Amino acid sequence: MFERRLYHHIDWALIGAVVAICAIGLAMIYSTTGGAGPVYWTQVYALGIGAMALVLCLTFDYRSLADKSLFFYLAMMIALVGVLFFGAVRGGSRRWIDLGSFNLQPSEFAKATLALMLAKMLGEERRAALTNTDLALAVVLTALPFLAIARQPDLGTAVTLLPILLVVAFVAGLPMRYLYTLVLLAVLAAPIAYKFGLRDYQRERISTFLDPAQDPRGAGYQQIQARITVGSGGVWGKGYMQGTQGQLRFLPVAHNDFIFSVLAEEQGLVGVLVALGLYLFVIFRALDAARLAKDRLGAYLVLGVLSSFTFQVVYNITMSAGLAPVKGLTLPLMSYGGSSMIATLAGFGLILNVRMRRFTN
Amino acid sequence: MAIGEDKWRLTTRLNVLRVSVAVAFGLLACGFWFYQVVQHAKFKEMAENNHQRTLTLRAPRGIIFDRTGRLLVENRNSFNISIVREHTKDLDRTIRVLAAVTGVEEKIVREVVDRHRREPSYRPILVVQDATLAQVASVTARRLDFELPDVIVQEVPTRRYPDQEMAAHLIGYVGEASEDQMQSDRVTTGSLVGQFGVERVYNKLLMGEDGAKRVVVNSVGREIRTLEEIPPVQGRRVQLTIDYAMQKAAEDAFRAYGYFGSAVVLDPKTGEVLTLTSLPAFDPNDFATGIDRTTWNALNTDKLRPLQNRAIQGRYQPGSTFKIVVATAALEEGLITPERQIYCPGGGTFYGRFFACHLAGGHGYVDLRHAIEKSCNTYFYTVGNMLGVDKMYKWSEKLGLALKSGIDLPNEQESIVPSTEWKLKRTGERWYPGETISVAIGQGQLTVTPISMAVMMATVANGGTRVVPRLVKAHDEGKGWEPVKVPPSPFAPFLLKPETIAAVHDGLWLAVNGAGTAGRGRVAGRDVAGKTGTAQVISNQGKERARGKTDRDLRDHGWFVFMVPKDNPELAGVVFSEHGEHGYFSATVAKHVIETYFAQKDGLPLPVLPPPVPVAPPVRTVAATGPAGGTH
Numbered sequence: 007m008f009e010r011r012l013y014h015h016i017d018w019a020l021i022g023a024v025v026a027i028c029a030i031g032l033a034m035i036y037s038t039t040g041g042a043g044p045v046y047w048t049q050v051y052a053l054g055i056g057a058m059a060l061v062l063c064l065t066f067d068y069r070s071l072a073d074k075s076l077f078f079y080l081a082m083m084i085a086l087v088g089v090l091f092f093g094a095v096r097g098g099s100r101r102w103i104d105l106g107s108f109n110l111q112p113s114e115f116a117k118a119t120l121a122l123m124l125a126k127m128l129g130e131e132r133r134a135a136l137t138n139t140d141l142a143l144a145v146v147l148t149a150l151p152f153l154a155i156a157r158q159p160d161l162g163t164a165v166t167l168l169p170i171l172l173v174v175a176f177v178a179g180l181p182m183r184y185l186y187t188l189v190l191l192a193v194l195a196a197p198i199a200y201k202f203g204l205r206d207y208q209r210e211r212i213s214t215f216l217d218p219a220q221d222p223r224g225a226g227y228q229q230i231q232a233r234i235t236v237g238s239g240g241v242w243g244k245g246y247m248q249g250t251q252g253q254l255r256f257l258p259v260a261h262n263d264f265i266f267s268v269l270a271e272e273q274g275l276v277g278v279l280v281a282l283g284l285y286l287f288v289i290f291r292a293l294d295a296a297r298l299a300k301d302r303l304g305a306y307l308v309l310g311v312l313s314s315f316t317f318q319v320v321y322n323i324t325m326s327a328g329l330a331p332v333k334g335l336t337l338p339l340m341s342y343g344g345s346s347m348i349a350t351l352a353g354f355g356l357i358l359n360v361r362m363r364r365f366t367n
Numbered sequence: 368m369a370i371g372e373d374k375w376r377l378t379t380r381l382n383v384l385r386v387s388v389a390v391a392f393g394l395l396a397c398g399f400w401f402y403q404v405v406q407h408a409k410f411k412e413m414a415e416n417n418h419q420r421t422l423t424l425r426a427p428r429g430i431i432f433d434r435t436g437r438l439l440v441e442n443r444n445s446f447n448i449s450i451v452r453e454h455t456k457d458l459d460r461t462i463r464v465l466a467a468v469t470g471v472e473e474k475i476v477r478e479v480v481d482r483h484r485r486e487p488s489y490r491p492i493l494v495v496q497d498a499t500l501a502q503v504a505s506v507t508a509r510r511l512d513f514e515l516p517d518v519i520v521q522e523v524p525t526r527r528y529p530d531q532e533m534a535a536h537l538i539g540y541v542g543e544a545s546e547d548q549m550q551s552d553r554v555t556t557g558s559l560v561g562q563f564g565v566e567r568v569y570n571k572l573l574m575g576e577d578g579a580k581r582v583v584v585n586s587v588g589r590e591i592r593t594l595e596e597i598p599p600v601q602g603r604r605v606q607l608t609i610d611y612a613m614q615k616a617a618e619d620a621f622r623a624y625g626y627f628g629s630a631v632v633l634d635p636k637t638g639e640v641l642t643l644t645s646l647p648a649f650d651p652n653d654f655a656t657g658i659d660r661t662t663w664n665a666l667n668t669d670k671l672r673p674l675q676n677r678a679i680q681g682r683y684q685p686g687s688t689f690k691i692v693v694a695t696a697a698l699e700e701g702l703i704t705p706e707r708q709i710y711c712p713g714g715g716t717f718y719g720r721f722f723a724c725h726l727a728g729g730h731g732y733v734d735l736r737h738a739i740e741k742s743c744n745t746y747f748y749t750v751g752n753m754l755g756v757d758k759m760y761k762w763s764e765k766l767g768l769a770l771k772s773g774i775d776l777p778n779e780q781e782s783i784v785p786s787t788e789w790k791l792k793r794t795g796e797r798w799y800p801g802e803t804i805s806v807a808i809g810q811g812q813l814t815v816t817p818i819s820m821a822v823m824m825a826t827v828a829n830g831g832t833r834v835v836p837r838l839v840k841a842h843d844e845g846k847g848w849e850p851v852k853v854p855p856s857p858f859a860p861f862l863l864k865p866e867t868i869a870a871v872h873d874g875l876w877l878a879v880n881g882a883g884t885a886g887r888g889r890v891a892g893r894d895v896a897g898k899t900g901t902a903q904v905i906s907n908q909g910k911e912r913a914r915g916k917t918d919r920d921l922r923d924h925g926w927f928v929f930m931v932p933k934d935n936p937e938l939a940g941v942v943f944s945e946h947g948e949h950g951y952f953s954a955t956v957a958k959h960v961i962e963t964y965f966a967q968k969d970g971l972p973l974p975v976l977p978p979p980v981p982v983a984p985p986v987r988t989v990a991a992t993g994p995a996g997g998t999h
């Protein structure tokens with residue numbers, strides 16, 4: 007359990023950066039939703055619960071948590087399958103468990119759980135090199151929640167599980183030839199997947215990304231508006247709560263998927279660089295935690311959690327500038343979203359946990 | 368495998384990840400730099416276009432008054448419903464819903480939208496002009512529900528003509544500016560400019576200056592706040608020379624008796640037009656909010672030609688009224704004295720052909736005064752023959768009967784009085800002296816407009832100053848009435864000899880107050896001087912042949928020209944009634960107008976129109992044998 011000396015090994019710099027990002031996010035939500043409305047307060051509560059989740063994930067030794075990883079994994083799968091049958095429907099997909107006063111999105115918690123599971127499985131392996139059996143098992147363990155989430159359908163969140171598998175397998179010694187084959191296969195399969203694997207609306211999103219002008223009122227609208235939002239911000243921005251694109255709702259879901267665009271509009275390139283710097287600092291700091299980790303289990307756990315986080319950050323910010331197809335992916339720590347906030351902070355609890363216990367036995 | 372190697376691999380691969388992340392963030396920073404610094408200007412403009420709109424605030428046109436200050440044209444507010452496609456996601460749906468909500472046929476809405484499809488999407492497409500309050504209410508309700516966010520309701524000043532058809536041809540109407548007018552009037556698409564009558568001619572005075580309002584709108588087009596507002600400037604108030612009561616009296620009289628035609632009354636001293644009417648007319652209110660195609664087609668194809676301004680565009684034979692010109696010319700040329708008597712045995716033979724007078728038994732010896740009074744054809748055959756056609760033309764032009772009057776209305780037709788030169792130019796043939804005889808009593812190739820007839824009467828009335836009729840007395844930009852500057856008359860002044868004036872005025876007075884044909888124009892105590900005339904619709908022989916074979920109205924047109932009072936006239940004018948036969952009816956109209964004028968002048972109650980009197984059957988005392996058959 008929690009010993010007094012561990013307290014001194016907590017990475018306060020990382021916590022400070024995370025808090026700073028959350029504060030920026032909260033300020034942008036306040037700006038785009040026009041003050042302290044229900045959205046703002048939900049985010050404040052989520053931050054509070056997230057802080058508790060962080061402390062909880064910090065308190066127990068990550069190794070004992072890893073020992074129970076199979077239990078967590080099964081609980082997650084039950085929740086994911088359960089939500090398919092009993093979940094609340096919003097916007098055409100079943101993603102939420104209705105808990106009365108708020109809704110829980112189990113897929114958000116799948117990331118950390120999968121990271122824990124894969125870290126446990128590959129990190130406690132005696133052999134140094136990754137065997138094909140290990141790899142196959144890891145693929146299956148990832149595929150199960152992936153398919154369940156994709157069924158909701160929520161391809162965006164499902165895709166965030168893939169970096170966990172890739173990165174953990176990569177550091178666990180995935181032979182480079184596999185990696186090359188994977189890249190080659192992806193290139194070859196892309197057109198086929200585009201033709202047969204995607205739904206119409208998904209295809210439309212991709213084709214309008216390549217040429218937003220072909221449908222400026224429809225699918226290309228958000229992308230064009232995102233670029234206008236970002237570009238019109240300039241170096242210094244239009245000023246806090248002075249943005250026109252976000253404030254006047256030319257940019258949809260500004261407090262959610264496009265919160266970074268609004269930041270760019272109101273705070274300009276300066277604000278963007280500050281935010282990018284904070285995220286980069288958080289990621290590098292977490293990579294340090296992986297490097298410093300006492301064991302492979304700890305390193306893999308940190309990387310698993312971090313990979314999903316990093317992927318989402320990079321993708322969302324790219325999308326915010328209109329440089330990637332619009333996908334319902336939030337910006338972790340900044341976007342409005344209770345489950346996402348709680349799950350992300352819990353994930354950082356695990357990262358802090360590993361770093362904090364690097365000297366313990 | 369050694370732990371060291373394992374550790375080394377982990378470190379290496381961690382470094383790969385670290386570098387990858389750094390590169391990704393570097394690229395992102397470059398991306399933001401590119402958009403926010405390099406392309407900032409472009410996106411800034413796009414953002415502004417997104418949320419800023421410049422709305423035109425239409426300027427109300429100037430109000431028009433009559434000479435007594437009575438309102439003739441004003442403005443009212445009407446509502447236009449338009450589609451702004453800029454943020455439309457589903458135009459089809461918008462059209463469908465808008466059609467259902469306003470009750471306009473979907474097909475029509477679609478047609479309108481298709482017609483403007485190529486225009487920039489921020490420009491509103493006007494779908495319903497002058498919407499009813501019910502339409503406005505239901506559209507506004509849908510707008511608030513975000514059902515029709517791309518439909519806007521605009522309040523625009525619109526012309527209102529409270530007296531509908533009254534003076535329609537002279538006041539005119541407004542309509543959307545054509546391409547040419549957008550250039551000449553310097554206005555933008557969709558602006559209303561004058562298209563007819565005073566509205567057209569004085570468009571520059573009447574048209575105000577549109578204002579503009581720059582507003583911030585949100586993504587569904589709702590106005591959030593105003594950034595800047597330039598208020599519109601209303602057009603100048605304009606005072607016409609028209610006298611409301613007289614204008615109305617003339618039109619009422621025509622309508623009461625069921626005739627069409629034209630009446631023009633001038634102030635002979637100044638040329639100010641007191642009355643100018645043309646019937647049948649149209650309702651300029653139909654044009655105020657864009658005329659619909661059915662009404663427009665109906666107006667254009669109507670056989671009665673309601674869009675024609677008969678006062679300046681209708682050309683008719685002057686008939687006996689032309690005798691005034693012949694008399695004046697002969698006196699001024701010194702060919703006769705007023706006392707010179709000519710014997711009328713009921714006609715006369717000129718160039719081997721007999722020309723009949725309308726009174727078979729003849730008028731006996733008549734001097735000029737009585738020749739005018741009784742409209743003796745023989746007298747004027749003789750005098751006309753002495754003058755010759757070119758002298759008649761010369762005096763027609765001097766008095767203002769030939770060519771254009773120069774009134775400030777568009778598309779005036781030239782009045783035609785023949786001359787030898789004119790005939791040679793037109794037909795290549797020389798003039799036959801026999802033709803002169805017909806022209807002397809206002810027949811033959813002689814067609815004049817009512818306005819030029821009125822000018823001729825004014826010249827005779829004022830003793831030789833040919834006035835240019837004009838319609839605008841003053842205008843006001845907001846600093847009080849400014850009289851309109853009258854350009855000097857382009858016509859050389861000349862003075863008629865006093866004995867000419869006395870004789871002609873006497874003759875005309877007798878025609879009304881003596882044994883003449885114009886007794887119906889008599890107004891007790893007012894010394895009306897006037898003359899009737901007949902314009903043949905078809906020759907008498909033709910009339911006989913066509914009897915019962917056509918549904919065309921073959922009755923002749925009737926003129927009545929007048930001045931009042933005889934000495935120092937205050938009014939000079941003309942009433943022309945289509946198929947009004949001999950001008951008896953025209954004289955009745957004139958009488959009502961004259962009575963109205965004096966009643967108003969003396970502050971008495973305006974006269975009431977007497978009940979219709981059946982028009983006397985034509986006095987035909989001579990069988991139609993010559994071209995002069997029916998002229999009085």
